[in-house]
Amino acid sequence: MNRAAAGLLIALGLLLILGPLVTPYTYAAQDRDHILASPDADHWLGTDALGRDNFARFLYGGRLSLTMAAAASLAACAVAAAVGTAGALPGASHAATAVLFDVMLSMPWFLLVFIVRALLPLDAPPLTTAAITFAVLGFTGWAHGGRVLRDAAAGMAGSPWVRQARATGSGGAALWRRHIIPNLLPLLLTQFLLLLPMLMLTEATLGMLGLGIPEPLPSWGGSLAELVRPDTATQRPWTLIPALLLALTSISLRQLAGGTDKREAVFG
Amino acid sequence: MHLALRFLRLPITLAITFLVLTALLWNAPGRDMDEARWGQTQTAASALPKWSSGLDFAAWYAGELLHGRGGTSIQFNVPVMELIAERAPVTAGHAWRGFLAAWLATLLAGSLSYFWPAAGRAALGAGSLLRSLPAAFVVLALVLAGAPAWIGLAVVLWPKASSYWLTLLSQSGGRNHVLALIAQGAGPWRTQWHGIWRPCARQLAGLLAVTVPLLLGALIPVEVLCDEPGLGQLAWKAVAGRDLPLLTTITLLFTAVTSTASLLAESLLPEAQ
Numbered sequence: 001m002n003r004a005a006a007g008l009l010i011a012l013g014l015l016l017i018l019g020p021l022v023t024p025y026t027y028a029a030q031d032r033d034h035i036l037a038s039p040d041a042d043h044w045l046g047t048d049a050l051g052r053d054n055f056a057r058f059l060y061g062g063r064l065s066l067t068m069a070a071a072a073s074l075a076a077c078a079v080a081a082a083v084g085t086a087g088a089l090p091g092a093s094h095a096a097t098a099v100l101f102d103v104m105l106s107m108p109w110f111l112l113v114f115i116v117r118a119l120l121p122l123d124a125p126p127l128t129t130a131a132i133t134f135a136v137l138g139f140t141g142w143a144h145g146g147r148v149l150r151d152a153a154a155g156m157a158g159s160p161w162v163r164q165a166r167a168t169g170s171g172g173a174a175l176w177r178r179h180i181i182p183n184l185l186p187l188l189l190t191q192f193l194l195l196l197p198m199l200m201l202t203e204a205t206l207g208m209l210g211l212g213i214p215e216p217l218p219s220w221g222g223s224l225a226e227l228v229r230p231d232t233a234t235q236r237p238w239t240l241i242p243a244l245l246l247a248l249t250s251i252s253l254r255q256l257a258g259g260t261d262k263r264e265a266v267f268g
Numbered sequence: 269m270h271l272a273l274r275f276l277r278l279p280i281t282l283a284i285t286f287l288v289l290t291a292l293l294w295n296a297p298g299r300d301m302d303e304a305r306w307g308q309t310q311t312a313a314s315a316l317p318k319w320s321s322g323l324d325f326a327a328w329y330a331g332e333l334l335h336g337r338g339g340t341s342i343q344f345n346v347p348v349m350e351l352i353a354e355r356a357p358v359t360a361g362h363a364w365r366g367f368l369a370a371w372l373a374t375l376l377a378g379s380l381s382y383f384w385p386a387a388g389r390a391a392l393g394a395g396s397l398l399r400s401l402p403a404a405f406v407v408l409a410l411v412l413a414g415a416p417a418w419i420g421l422a423v424v425l426w427p428k429a430s431s432y433w434l435t436l437l438s439q440s441g442g443r444n445h446v447l448a449l450i451a452q453g454a455g456p457w458r459t460q461w462h463g464i465w466r467p468c469a470r471q472l473a474g475l476l477a478v479t480v481p482l483l484l485g486a487l488i489p490v491e492v493l494c495d496e497p498g499l500g501q502l503a504w505k506a507v508a509g510r511d512l513p514l515l516t517t518i519t520l521l522f523t524a525v526t527s528t529a530s531l532l533a534e535s536l537l538p539e540a541q
Binding site for chain 1: 280281284285288289292293396400403404412481485488489492503515523526527530
């Protein structure tokens with residue numbers, strides 16, 4: 001299953017990278033003679049209401065959604081690792097991070113993400129708006145992973161092999177650098193792989209409600225916004241393809257996260 | 269003492285949320301432009317005090333709260349508490365139905381998985397697929413199929429609830445007391461009741477509390493797409509209209525519910541921490 005998931009993600013990644021070679025259209029190019037066209041040899045997934053090629057928008061949108069979600073997940077994991085390891089240290093740092101986790105996890109982040117996104121001015125550059133949207137999503141996503149990492153680090157700090165390392169003269173920063181942090185990496189990878197689909201799905205929900213990545217930039221969430229119009233799904237079923245690919249990507253990433261989880265259990 | 273400190277978290281979280289929200293709203297680019305628009309088109313805007321800074325708004329709002337009010341909505345020109353009292357029953361109506369339906373389906377899937385492990389795997393598979401789709405997409409599909417809002421909430425909530433519960437059940441199924449019950453010849457229902465359900469009652473209550481914030485998160489897309497005049501839709505309208513008093517009150521209300529549910533979950537389910 002893990003190989004299938006990895007294979008699918010690699011194939012999708014290649015398709016997105018080689019996108020410009022696969023389709024002659026750009027995401028913003030309009031073909032006004034083919035408005036809301038059905039799939040044909042020229043437009044493999046038809047066109048949208050502005051005559052833009054759906055397949056090109058899907059490829060470019062996938063690039064943007066995946067890249068930005070990956071960057072936001074990476075940033076969230078870095079924050080989670082920093083706060084999580086600080087929380088595993090005894091004393092004031094443990095107490096301070098415990099309060100921070102509690103507060104972060106008690107806030108209605110979904111509502112705050114909506115607020116931040118809605119407050120951005122309409123004339124802001126689309127790429128800036130997209131970057132801010134994902135930055136906010138990343139900021140809201142670090143706390144769960146941080147708490148998992150803190151507990152894992154605290155568990156490792158009291159484990160027999162760390163005690164043995166201490167007994168053989170390893171201590172302080174060296175103990176963390178050589179023995180604890182390397183063993184946290186698989187868990188960090190799992191958190192990354194779990195956070196990535198979560199951010200992509202949240203952006204897609206924002207996109208469907210009109211607060212995702214702004215036009216003319218494409219995104220998978222933005223592609224799904226077309227479905228909100230009545231009868232689109234029944235009369236133009238190919239508009240469901242982004243949802244299908246989003247689900248496959250998300251399942252594959254979670255499957256890989258499960259694989260790294262097992263590896264982590266072996267480490268533990 | 270520890271419990272008292274834990275419950276202090278509620279006002280601290282509310283205060284921090286209030287400060288974060290005020291800072292966000294006050295420093296938002298384009299806020300001045302919108303205020304000018306409100307000044308021309310909304311009568312309520314002229315009736316509201318002119319806040320000179322975010323701190324000024326925070327002080328005004330804190331005073332309003334102390335008097336049991338939340339100010340007047342800029343968009344609707346109606347006291348905020350009146351709007352919330354009007355919309356809360358709509359949200360409560362489908363929220364409890366959705367919550368109940370999601371958890372009944374979860375418990376049913378859990379029970380069936382004990383007799384037929386394939387049913388448990390099928391439930392996990394279906395849950396995994398639903399969790400891999402955007403919540404708004406799932407809700408939209410249900411709306412197009414003519415399903416009411418509570419079904420949408422249940423379908424968004426069920427995958428997460430069932431994943432937690434099935435994991436807990438699979439962990440409990442192999443414990444010594446369960447194996448001892450089976451060895452003593454207890455039937456599957458008795459084994460489930462005495463070996464799993466009763467010992468897990470506290471964890472189950474904790475899991476119920478854990479899913480309350482998830483329900484709140486699903487409210488906005490569900491009520492917006494189903495066109496239900498509840499608190500989720502009101503929050504959406506407040507965001508779209510940058511209605512400061514309304515937005516602040518709804519956010520604090522959601523924060524209070526989320527924090528209380530989290531506190532309850534941690535009290536009942538230490539693993540949640």
